[in-house]
Amino acid sequence: MSDPQIVDAIETNYVPVCIYNNIKGKDAQVLAQFKEDSWNYPVTRIVDHFRKDLVARNANWRDRKGVIQQLVAGLKARNKTTPAYLELLALNDSARNNKYETAVFGMS
Numbered sequence: 001m002s003d004p005q006i007v008d009a010i011e012t013n014y015v016p017v018c019i020y021n022n023i024k025g026k027d028a029q030v031l032a033q034f035k036e037d038s039w040n041y042p043v044t045r046i047v048d049h050f051r052k053d054l055v056a057r058n059a060n061w062r063d064r065k066g067v068i069q070q071l072v073a074g075l076k077a078r079n080k081t082t083p084a085y086l087e088l089l090a091l092n093d094s095a096r097n098n099k100y101e102t103a104v105f106g107m108s
Helices: 004-013 026-033 064-077 084-097
Strands: none
Touching: 004 064, 004 084, 064 084
16 A cells, blocks of 8 residues: 555545454454454455445455555445546556556647
8 A cells, every 4th residue: 555646545535444463352353343364464345434344345455456446436335426536546557457558648
C-alpha cells in the first residue's frame, strides 16, 4: 500500500483498521469473528458499521488491481460516488494487465 493515490482513497473514503493476526485479546476476537486464521497472510475487507462484509474479502492485498477494484466496489455498495482518480487508476491497471499502453496528449 505504498501508492499515494491508493492510500488517499483509503484514508478519504474509509476508516482503515489494522488487526494483527498473532496477538491475543481484542485482535484475536476480531479474527475469530471473521473466521480468519491466526498467522495467515494479510487480507483486506470492506465492512459496514456492523462489521458485515460489503464486498468480497481480498486475500491478495499485494494485488494492486484487486485492491483498487475492492475500493471501487465498496464505494458502490455504499452508494457513494467513486472519485475520478480512483476510476482512472482502475482503468489504468486494467489496461496494464492487458498489456496496453496509455498515452495522454495535450493540445493548445
